[in-house]
Amino acid sequence: MEMEAATPIPKKRRSEVPGSNQPEEISSHEPAAAAMEAPESDIRESPTPGAGGAEDGVGHISGLPDAVLGDIISLLPTAEGARTQTLASRWWRRLWRSAPLNLDYYDLPAEGDVLIRLISQILSADAGSGRQLCISAHHLYHHAATVDAWLRSAGLSNLQELEFCCAGYRPVLPAATASTFRLSSSLRLATFSQCRFPDSIIQVLHFPQLKQLTLGEVGISEGSLQSVIVGCPVLESMLLSHCIGFSCIRVCSPNLRTIGVRVGYRSKLVGISIEDAPCLQRLLQLGLTRGLDISIISAPNLETVGRLRYDDTYGFSFKGFPTLFPVVAHTVKTLSIVVVPLSVDMVLDLMCCFPCLEKLYIQICSSGRKNLWRRKHQSHIKCLDIRLKKVVLANYRGTLSDVNFAMLFVLNAKMLELLRFEVQGCCDEELIERQRRLLQLGNRASRGARFVFTKNTCLRKLEDIKHVRYLSVADPFEC
Structure with a gap:
């Protein structure tokens, strides 16, 4: 596949990137190069520092x-x-x-070849050590020799953050060269997108200081992926998004705290094996892939799991439920699930599997069944110690099925602090008053519980998490 070298790079302002606090616009009439080349006579004298x-x-x-x-x-x-x-x-x-150089191509008021020259000009003039370099993966495809020269610049010595961000389209994946990883010994954050990792390079790499890693649309073999994880001894957060070339992710990492995985349509991923992760706290599936086989051998501090998918045909998206977490079940406190259809039986299995669960986020895709539980499960429910403090029901329709399902928590969760109904459709005073009567809120098990009906959806769209930084927010499922 051939493309013209001068193809414009699609750029978004930082204000369009989730979680960004960058200025909304960059003025185009004062580019960085103009300031850098200002004549001495135009700059006033002032005292020394x-x-x-x-x-x-x-x-x-x-x-x-x-x-x-x-x-x-x-x-x-x-x-x-x-x-x-x-x-x-x-x-x-x-x-x-x-x-320390902070060079982010999003912030530069230029496109195409002008942008390439501007980056080269800044790097050649900078005499400090590098803090951050953020460029498009497009540059790896169209300007490989130029990128190679950039990475050899003296201004990037001791670089802390290196990001090759996804372009707006998917080119044929170029192979990353050895110079791409020349700065691996100093990096603390790295993002590699839309490239291939040759085994000959990856298996000898070592990232002694890397704490945050994102691989987006990267082609890498299973052995090389394992080598990358092992070669990052202080790694704390890892995001794998739409990567190809491996069928299983095997994790042995002494410091890893968060894993985010998004499976793409070209991916052959069928399993994740957490073999030894003593510090792991979050395991996040950022898509809704069915049949992903999760094996957790040792993760004694796992607290947050999601987003699981349940449906009548396939059961849970994580195979082996409910015996999936025999070791870590008592440590999980936050869980997010998508259900098709809504099922009381499924939730009761969850309560048995995760007896210390405190936060439960449920995205309802369809109701379908009556969800009657008083006769069928009453004795079983009395034996459960339901410790839930927060329950969120997204896409709540207020049908009889939804009401019966919600009443399970209203009448039995004695430690409940908040039950939030994110209503699909009209959410007026008449509907709220009717729902309060049907739910028998006056008979609630937790006298201090709050029941909130809202039209707004507060669940975070995990599909929009594209950077490893966003995996570390206080609650990954809450906007």
Whole structure:
């Protein structure tokens, strides 16, 4: 497949990326290169750092140590960091060029070949050590030699964050070269997208400081994936999204706390084996794949699991339920499931499998059955110690099936603090009042429980999690 080298790179503003706090727009009339090339005569003299002078309009910020000022500049968006050179004097220019480099192509007001030249210009002028380099995977495909030169730049020495972000389309996956991993010894965060990892390179790699890893639409063999995980001894978070080339993920990691897996339509993944993960707290399935065989051998601190899928035909998306978690069942406190149809029998099995569950998120896809439980399960329910504190029912329709299902928690969850109904359709006062009567809220088992009816959907769309950073939010299932 051939594509023109000058094909524009689809860019989104950072404000369009979930969880971003970057400025909504970047002005295009003052590019970073223009600030970098401002003539000396156009920049006013000012006191040297530490002098504390305020006559140049900079104020007491001039009195801060160079190291602090450099860190401030490096935390700014790339174009804004470059513009600090115009604020006061030559020492700002010196600080910009020596500050830890934070180069993110999203922040640069350029496209295509102009963007390529601008990145090259910034890297050639920077004399500091690298903090972050974020470029499109598109560059690996169309400008492999240029990317190779970038990664050899002195300005990227000791780089902490390297991101090859997914392009807006899926090219034929190019093979990552050895230079792609030249900085592996210093990286703390890495994102690799839309490329292939040759076995000859990966199996000798070591990432001694890497804590966060994202592989998106990457082609990698099962043995090489295992080598990557083993080669990251301090890895804490890992996101695998739409990757191909392996059928099983085997995890042996002393520090891994969060795993997020999204299975793509080209993927052959059939199983995840958690063999030894003493610190693992979260296991997140970010899609709704059926029949994924999960084996948990040792994960004594697992607290959060989701999103499981249940339906009448296939049962749970995780094979082996409810004997799936014989070791870690008592540690799981938060669970998210999608049900087709809604089933009281299924939930009672969950309560047996996860006796210490405190938060339960249920996305209802269809009702279908009556969900009568008083005669069928009353004696069984009395033996259960239901510790649920929070239950969320998304796509709640208020049908008889939904009401009977919800009453299981209303009348039996003695520690319940919140039951939230995310109503599908009209959610007016008349509906709320009718539902309160049908649910017999006056007879609730927990006198302090709150019952909230809302039109708004507060469940997080796990399908939208595309960066490893978002796996570490306080509650991955709550917006």
